[in-house]
Amino acid sequence: QQQVKQSPQSLIVQKGGIPIINCAYENTAFDYFPWYQQFPGKGPALLIAIRPDVSEKKEGRFTISFNKSAKQFSLHIMDSQPGDSATYFCAAETSGSRLTFGEGTQLTVNP
Amino acid sequence: KAGVTQTPRYLIKTRGQQVTLSCSPISGHRSVSWYQQTPGQGLQFLFEYFSETQRNKGNFPGRFSGRQFSNSRSEMNVSTLELGDSALYLCASSRGIRSYNEQFFGPGTRLTVL
Numbered sequence: 001q002q003q004v005k006q007s008p009q010s011l012i013v014q015k016g017g018i019p020i021i022n023c024a025y026e027n028t029a030f031d032y033f034p035w036y037q038q039f040p041g042k043g044p045a046l047l048i049a050i051r052p053d054v055s056e057k058k059e060g061r062f063t064i065s066f067n068k069s070a071k072q073f074s075l076h077i078m079d080s081q082p083g084d085s086a087t088y089f090c091a092a093e094t095s096g097s098r099l100t101f102g103e104g105t106q107l108t109v110n111p
Numbered sequence: 112k113a114g115v116t117q118t119p120r121y122l123i124k125t126r127g128q129q130v131t132l133s134c135s136p137i138s139g140h141r142s143v144s145w146y147q148q149t150p151g152q153g154l155q156f157l158f159e160y161f162s163e164t165q166r167n168k169g170n171f172p173g174r175f176s177g178r179q180f181s182n183s184r185s186e187m188n189v190s191t192l193e194l195g196d197s198a199l200y201l202c203a204s205s206r207g208i209r210s211y212n213e214q215f216f217g218p219g220t221r222l223t224v225l
Binding site for chain 2: 034036041042043044045046049089098099100101102103104
């Protein structure tokens with residue numbers, strides 16, 4: 001029940017495309033859903049996060065869509081750039097507990 | 112403001128040995144969490160410390176232990192190393208323990224067990 005399922009495992013898009021990464025969870029106690037971006041040789045860095053009381057959040061080219069009834073959330077990257085090529089992790093947390101991460105999606109944006 | 116620092120960055124050990132990894136959180140951060148990252152298992156939570164007390168622990172054997180000092184610096188120790196312990200060990204710090212506190216990750220320590 002603590003798992004977060006992430007798909008796809010890998011994704012290749014052309015520059016300017018809109019990659020979409022999906023995550024699903026079971027534990028309805030989760031109340032914080034961050035996305036992390038990780039470049040090779042670096043630790044993950046927080047990209048954007050959402051709470052379950054909103055259905056969408058935008059920060060720059062990154063958008064989280066949240067469907068509480070379906071227990072799903074997704075990351076959209078608008079106008080993707082080669083510099084966005086990285087591994088993306090979704091995660092979920094309950095207050096006072098630790099982050100449960102998805103399996104990760106390796107995104108490649110071709111020039 | 113300096114980020115989370117981890118030492119050493121790379122480590123090679125042999126089976127049966129023990130290892131100690133160190134993490135210095137961002138100044139003012141009192142919570143430190145440790146994660147193990149492997150290609151097969153992804154990012155898995157090890158433990159979390161706040162004010163020198165372990166608050167949460169993941170599903171790892173007792174060979175994995177940690178501690179936090181009064182200056183919030185943290186160490187984790189792995190005893191009797193096994194080949195499967197080869198991984199990137201990440202430390203993350205945050206201001207507090209409540210939800211929504213952003214966790215800032217260090218670059219990790221790459222442990223290779225031969």
